[in-house]
Amino acid sequence: MKMSEGVEWGLHCALILGNLPPTTAMPAKALAELHGVSESYLLKHLKSMTAAGILESLPGPRGGYRLSRPATEVTVLDVVDAIEGKGPAFRCTEIRQRGPFPAPAEICNRKACMISATMLRAERAWRDVLRAQTIADLGAEVVSDVEPERLGKIFDWVRERTRS
Amino acid sequence: MKMSEGVEWGLHCALILGNLPPTTAMPAKALAELHGVSESYLLKHLKSMTAAGILESLPGPRGGYRLSRPATEVTVLDVVDAIEGKGPAFRCTEIRQRGPFPAPAEICNRKACMISATMLRAERAWRDVLRAQTIADLGAEVVSDVEPERLGKIFDWVRERTRS
């Protein structure tokens, strides 16, 4: 079970975009350069986040990406779902309906397999943790962590590449 | 993020093996037939579980697999880890050390990236749920769920293929 590397990229980008003044945007080229990753590939993930309603994209010069709602209303789970897809990691293939003693389909429709229920319960706990943390929370923690001097340089660099 | 289908197979097999009398074993051929899956491929996962110390394998005729310890001491997490591998789903690639303003390596070694910390916290919650449930628990729930008549047939079928 491996999570896409794009999730990390998407979260870092969301953090940057969450610290931008409202109604301003930042192009993917700048985001890619700031994080040292491929612009073409990052674009793919930003597109997914846009499709999920987390980001807004503005075409043309002075265009770019921005959060579609305040950072306090975007959770880490939103970003993960946007990039990884919403489906659960564990997919019950209904093994109990196979083999020489298959379980009747109507019973299976009525009550889920206990194995599936356990796995889904675990995933719900996982999702709850991610849903409890917003991009704003995470951004604040990161900001308080990074050395002030470096933080200033980053902010300046970002400001220069911010378009309204 | 997709979990290997083998986890489902492994859990079902563990449930069956957990209901066997101690010191008896069941061959992979029977386990595969009972669940309606490929024996060759199931063997691969049983091997992983054996390597992880969950199962014991006995070669030769009258051989097969059995739990290496009581079902009350095998957790669902043990099975998942055995088949999926122990590594976390989210791997921090230390993006903060890249780009034009890289974070100093010594700081990164001292304190983990906040994004990584959040993802790992979520995974810990996930693992806690899976660790809290043993194969014995799960087996009892499944047994109480399945229709008594079908359960009896399965037990008989399994008993016939159980070797000591």
Added chain:
DNA sequence: GGAGTGATACTCGGATATCTGGTGTCCGAGTTTTCGCGG
């Protein structure tokens, strides 16, 4: 000088290769049983 118009530069979006890891299968090593033979 100002408005209109065309070219330009820059942005995102989608279609297209490549590659790693999960999926699936096969053959070989090892052990127990079984059968046959000799005493």
Added chain:
DNA sequence: CCGCGAAAACTCGGACACCAGATATCCGAGTATCACTCC
């Protein structure tokens, strides 16, 4: 009838193809800007 030994049958273990999804890239569509021309 009993003991010994070789062959066979059955088990797991590891090596080898195959395929889906993630990774990575490029080219095209669309838009705001800019320069130039004309009024």
